[in-house]
Amino acid sequence: AQKVTQAQTEISVVEKEDVTLDCVYETRDTTYYLFWYKQPPSGELVFLIRRNSFDEQNEISGRYSWNFQKSTSSFNFTITASQVVDSAVYFCALAPNTGFQKLVFGTGTRLLVSP
């Protein structure tokens, strides 16, 4: 069975704080992909990153960074120096190796950044 767990339902921080969003996944596939999407108040999910299960290198993109650890089945997302515009719901997702590019989503973490 494929499953993605985002245990943090909601996180509130003050601007400029660093924040980490947790994602734990379950899969029996040896090959899979992991994703993060952002859903701002407008409603449209925005793709942030995709990681291949063979690539455990951490990735940094500006204020965003991702920590992929196969040993703990985690794919955590850190925002450094958070800004009000980071306020959104963030979804972690898993793509099993089914060939149909289906995504299994977590329940999301709502991040509220206050000025």
Next chain:
Amino acid sequence: DVKVTQSSRYLVKRTGEKVFLECVQDMDHENMFWYRQDPGLGLRLIYFSYDVKMKEKGDIPEGYSVSREKKERFSLILESASTNQTSMYLCASSRQNSYEQYFGPGTRLTVT
């Protein structure tokens, strides 16, 4: 820019009505998806299509059907709307061998 549009942002229907939700993408993507989003449940896949006239059930297809007569358009049909189908419905599309899905803005459906 990839554009996925949905016919309505907000929709109110009565129990028992037949409801059509339309989704159009302009990037010639092969794959299209319908999800529903509910608080505490995240996004759940209802149906997807990998080609014209082809469809596959997702995780929660009961009470729904779909139609894909043209490549750019994917319709979600509620044959007889019920109150438990009140939800946010999201459409997405992707290229044939890509896992990157592009989402529309969603339709918030209320069934009374």
